[in-house]
Amino acid sequence: QVQLQESGPGLVKPSETLSLTCTVSGGSISDYYWTWIRQPPGKGLEWIGYIYYSGTTNYNPSLKSRVEMSVDTSRNHFSLKLNSVTAADAAVYYCARGRSWYAYWGQGTQVTVSS
């Protein structure tokens, strides 16, 4: 059974870069698409984008100028960087497996943006 686990700082200062990693266990990162989704407090879900294990990406245009995703097949993990964060970027960040819809999700990690 594949499992995903997000990790990274829970607190990021405004204007700095949010960096998260999603570690995949119980299966290989190869041959799949991997996605980041976020959920601001009390709000709906927002698709951030996906990365294929080969490195091909597709980002939400609303975040594209600030987002970078990468994959490390040797460590079986993939990562998200979001720069120039503001309070609007505070959310629970989820990683998930898949390109279009998602059967496997991480438990989510809360990110607060505050000085």
Added chain:
Amino acid sequence: ETVLTQSPGTLSLSLGERATLSCRASQSVSSSYLVWYQQKPGQAPRPLIYGASTRATGIPDRFSGSGSGTDFTLTISRLEPEDSAVYHCQQYGSSPWTFGQGTKVEIK
């Protein structure tokens, strides 16, 4: 981008009743590429229905999905206590994929 509007915002029903949740898209969702998720507090979403009408693995048959084009429906035929949750729709027919704002189902 395709905006998804879910209604109602909250649905309060009794055990055994039928729940009907709506998801309306601002433009046609190609090939009925729409999925419904259930999310309980503190948990990640769980897929219920994909392709608008196909139940995901392990989902009981009291959950059903229907619709095409711009109008989609999730029906829970007989509410059970564990169905208390927020339900999200998501389209994956045109990038960027988008989600509705969610419908909360409360059991009276």
